Amino acid sequence: MKVYLSVDMEGITGLPDYTYVSSNEKNYERGRLIMTREANAVIEAAFEAGATEVVVNDSHSKMNNIIIEELHQEAQLITGDVKPFSMVQGLTADFDAAIFVGYHARAGQKGVMSHAMTWGVRNMWIDDHVIGELGFNAMVAGHYGVPVVMVAGDDCAAEEAHKLIENVKTVAVKETISRSSVKSLTPAKAREKLKLATGEALSGRKSIQPVTASDAPVLKIEFTNYGEAEWAALMPGTVLEPGTCIVSYKAKNILEAYQAMLVMTELAMRTTFC
Numbered sequence: 001m002k003v004y005l006s007v008d009m010e011g012i013t014g015l016p017d018y019t020y021v022s023s024n025e026k027n028y029e030r031g032r033l034i035m036t037r038e039a040n041a042v043i044e045a046a047f048e049a050g051a052t053e054v055v056v057n058d059s060h061s062k063m064n065n066i067i068i069e070e071l072h073q074e075a076q077l078i079t080g081d082v083k084p085f086s087m088v089q090g091l092t093a094d095f096d097a098a099i100f101v102g103y104h105a106r107a108g109q110k111g112v113m114s115h116a117m118t119w120g121v122r123n124m125w126i127d128d129h130v131i132g133e134l135g136f137n138a139m140v141a142g143h144y145g146v147p148v149v150m151v152a153g154d155d156c157a158a159e160e161a162h163k164l165i166e167n168v169k170t171v172a173v174k175e176t177i178s179r180s181s182v183k184s185l186t187p188a189k190a191r192e193k194l195k196l197a198t199g200e201a202l203s204g205r206k207s208i209q210p211v212t213a214s215d216a217p218v219l220k221i222e223f224t225n226y227g228e229a230e231w232a233a234l235m236p237g238t239v240l241e242p243g244t245c246i247v248s249y250k251a252k253n254i255l256e257a258y259q260a261m262l263v264m265t266e267l268a269m270r271t272t273f274c
Helices: 028-048 133-143 155-164 187-203 226-232 254-268
Strands: 002-007 053-058 076-078 097-103 121-126 129-131 148-154 169-178 181-184 218-223 238-240 246-250
Touching (some): 028 097, 097 133, 097 187, 129 133, 133 254, 148 187
Parallel strands (some): 002 097
Antiparallel strands (some): 169 181
């Protein structure tokens, strides 16, 4: 059994705000240590459940947060930036299951540090179905026939996962009070729950169907201001919808839609005055 693990940071246990997830902030080193230990709990449980290989993709910001010296020695780590497929880099049809850890709710929704890829995105859609990072990443996994069997993060991410993936196992390691405050489990208790849930999720993986998109999906991204939309619309093939900050792109498949999203959001972040 081959297991893919995508680890974001905003949904990691005990992390309430940006000071834990931004590399130049005072609490970042604490945050990345908790993140690494949380990944280890899932990796250990995956091997105990019969995994022969576990590939971990660091999926936050510059994607070099996980401390490799502290990572489970049998895991393999994908780290660094730029990655052609960002949060799902390295995911292929060879995997039997995918697990998302440290995830958060989509932009514009209640949840700890909720957003979608960048702070400049208000909404994203695939074929008029609103999605966030969780949904988009699950669709890429689905393209390869890989089910997302477990999602861990705050309570709002867990709720989003249940709406998207039938029978998915979730672990809510913290409860949202506001976008920058939480009621959290301790890291030790969270790791205990993650290990238990990972074993259950992998043993029940055949009851979970991959999340799939249409053959030629239409991607739409609503940006927070018109300048961001103008930058995104510079990408060939895009259309800026009149009177809105929505930029659309008709893709050949979900993989092209995903890369289009990466390009559009990176272009949008070039806006210098908000």
